[in-house]
Amino acid sequence: MNPARNRVAASAIGIRLDHPDPTDRDRLASSTGGTRCGRLLLAVWLCVIVLGTPAAHAEAAAADPGRAGEEVEHSEAASDRHGCLRCHAMPTLAYRNPESGEIVDLSIDREGLAHSVHGELACIDCHRRSYRRYPHPDRPAPGDLDCIGCHEDDDQNLSRGWVDIDAEFKRSVHAVSDSPKAVGFSCHSCHDPHRFRPAAVGEPIAQIVRNHNEVCLSCHGKLIAPTNTSHDWLPNRDAHWASVRCVECHTPVADFANHEVLPAEKSEKNCVSCHSANPQLLARLYHFQSEEDIARSGLLAKAVFNEAYVVGMSKSPALDRLSLAIMGLMVLLLAAHGVGRYLVRRANRRG
């Protein structure tokens, strides 16, 4: 019998066949009164359910094969997650790495995972092979936990594909640095796959900025300590930190290579890259605000707020043009007035 179908049927009556639990068995036994007759009845009932469920599923699949397949997949994934989270949802699950002596946190936030972009996946979709069984192996097998391996093909509608991201990362200071801290740096060093969720349309910019910067600060937190002087050169430093993502200045300005994190000395320090009529950095910062978002805010707001967020930008091109036109006209009028006065006086002197 297909073990996956068994799992489905078992989960329907609250029993896990792949993770037998002595307490569950005891409870079951006591609920039936422990009699031979009761046990027999239970065995028959279980057989009916276990054998009957695949038949019912087969009927449903015949009626709507796509949907039924999806449902089975979802419930399989849910069942798989549930099994893993029985241990890994414990906030205190951790071990001490015998080599480094550091505590390695193995706990996973159930809520965070549910809301993450990977919330619908089965754990073993990423943690493959030997992670199906307990005890787990010491280290993942090659090919496990490979982001690009899964995401290689899903870049059809993205402005920046996963292959580009991989190439950017390989050029980044995180990948090329000789620092011992950068050894073993991978996608997961920044992006916790159990929590990761891309910015949603309409989410407040400040929140998006905070979420992004939290990733950087989880390692580089000492940079924002009051005693740290690394960003003292930056005018209105705290305001920048609240409104601008670290990567806006710490990745190349010319394109959207958000994963090509630059060393500090190569990071952007030129104010005009943002504060100008052609602000590439600003375009990056707000590029994830979709057209739907603008449409939702309304046309008036779009016209009024048009590129109005950064001091020194052409805040309202229409106002600038109007003002300069009025001043130009005034200069012409005054010049004409002056010429008129000169001509009259000259004529008067001659006359």
Added chain:
Amino acid sequence: MTSLYLYPAWLRLWHWINALLFLTLIASGVSMHYAGADWLMPFATARVVHNTAGILLTIGWIGFVVVNARSQNARHYRVRFRTLIGDLIAQTRYYMIGIFRLEPHPFHVTEAMKFNTLQQLSYLGVMYGLMPILILSGWAFLYSIYLPETLFGLGSVWVVAMTHVVVSYLLALFLLVHMYIITTGDTVFSNLRAMITGWHRETDAPRTETTAPARRETP
């Protein structure tokens, strides 16, 4: 030739410091507003220059308001409401028509009143209307983090930015007109000289024997 001492030293000093600050603020303000072009000040320099000049302008403006209120100069800012409309029409007509016919100036500068009505209204508008708005919006920029998120349903920083920009354009327009109007004195440079020496001078020679001495306005 009559000479009137109309511009005491404090006023002239304030005027020229103000003028210098105005030009500095325009140069640095334009450099930030249109940042990126090669012929402008670097943004980082313009920012410091603009903020410093703005702070000095604030001090200068407060100084002007205080000293002006306590000195004889205040009387020049009292509006003559009874003759306001007639004076305005006469003054406007003079600049548009009379000046080209070499007519005598409709306004006579005295120690009690050195401004014609148009001048008086524009200086009142500038010093007690536009300048405080400019200064307040400038300081609001500096301390925008203490502003509420929105003002009148619009983003605070945007409201502040637009107010500052609009008032700046209006004051730049005032500066243009001001620099032209001072050439309409007795001679092209007589009003400029008056603001340097303090003495308003004009020739007594009337254009006709029967009319009173023609006077020109001071800036």
